[in-house]
Amino acid sequence: MRSSHLITRNSGVAVWRQIADQIRGDISAGKIASGVRMPPEVELATRFSVNRHTIRSAIAALTKEGVLRAEQGRGTFVANARKLTYRIAERTRFSEILATQVRETKGLLLASSLEEPTPEVASALGIASGMVIRIDTMHTADNNPISCATSWFDAARVPDMVEDYRTSGSVTAAFKKAGIDDYLRQSTIIGARHADAEDLRHLKLSPGAVVIVATAINIDMEGRPVEYAKTRFSADRMEIAIGNQTTF
């Protein structure tokens, strides 16, 4: 794909941010390799047809984000890492999926509540009446925030989910305690949107960042829904795979 260095003005998005977004995207797409020295400011300025000060603003923002690393007198370098791949299959387990790609994954409970299910949640979990447990979690890979999720469970089925997740950091482990030894991914719907305020905070993103939203239903071995979850991934750090393709 040709990278078109076109900037739209008066769009509500500052030129320096458009450039920063594009450079960040090129890095996370692999078009700019990790560790490489960035072209000098003047060259970037001509390439994007903007003033040198504008490029400086973009670089400053990316440096603050940790995407670039400026070294006094040497230049600016790409600090970044490769994109992770989240492979969706019938048996989808968060930690297992990333096991070959990172050293360590962690799950952290952000909030929990017992609530009346919305029609959407009730329909997904197949609940006619009764309450649902909702947990808001976030996940890190090698201490980098990777995703945050909101999950709903039938309160009658897994009453201790909150406490069990808090101690184990794993839905799979919490299910085991409730007598659900195995579960399958019934369906996944994938969308994308701008990160909202909570996503920004937990995933440490800047406004306008893109998140991939995976809405999933997990079922037990009898085919009954046990979990309904909406997981938000930073689109810059993660991609979703279906089938057996590997990242190039």
Place this chain on the structure above:
Amino acid sequence: MRSSHLITRNSGVAVWRQIADQIRGDISAGKIASGVRMPPEVELATRFSVNRHTIRSAIAALTKEGVLRAEQGRGTFVANARKLTYRIAERTRFSEILATQVRETKGLLLASSLEEPTPEVASALGIASGMVIRIDTMHTADNNPISCATSWFDAARVPDMVEDYRTSGSVTAAFKKAGIDDYLRQSTIIGARHADAEDLRHLKLSPGAVVIVATAINIDMEGRPVEYAKTRFSADRMEIAIGNQTTF
């Protein structure tokens, strides 16, 4: 999911655009129904803790996009339509997928070229040597732009792809002419990013808009790759489904 009306200032993204993005997101997520009257400008202004003029800028942008419609003395209304679902399965055909959701789909050839494959394209198509045909296409559903795609084909395998696609507007039809009567989806990788300049133009989006990128390999019945494609969908108009879940 709680909608948090938080605005980040001095982020390079104008406040009016952050608000517009959030309202657009709420509409396309179904949190605000189609045809409904929006809260008056003053109320939105207090809710977002901004000046009424800033809200007006956001509404003006969304009106220009066709998402909202303002009527003096009466209020501002949601003009929008429902999101389409693109279901990925082994036998994935663009027009068939949307057949039940829209009246008519069209494919349009934007550009084509004969090129030396990049390592990425060569690896995906399993080509050791030789040229590839690249076509840039866009697709409309009921005359609304839905997606645009870049596809690569082995030039030796489907030499007349460009002309055949131009006349039929369908890859499936062009394959038939080249003796490929059936093909399967081997793999799909889904990512998301900001729309680039070409996406903005073809999909009629505003800067900062989000596109879902589906990178797919299609194989013939002998398992040989016949198409490598990167399709960009407007995240506001489309979602991707895997499995058998229906949209709520």
Place this chain on the structure above:
DNA sequence: TAACATTTGTCCGTATGTATA
């Protein structure tokens, strides 16, 4: 009819952010 409340549309001015030369 007239008076009124509600809501969008337009105009003024001012301070700060963004981008250029």
Place this chain on the structure above:
DNA sequence: GTATACATACGGACAAATGTT
């Protein structure tokens, strides 16, 4: 670093359209 032009955001005031009393 300085100077200039324009975009963004705010505050206030009033006009125009609509619907109700």
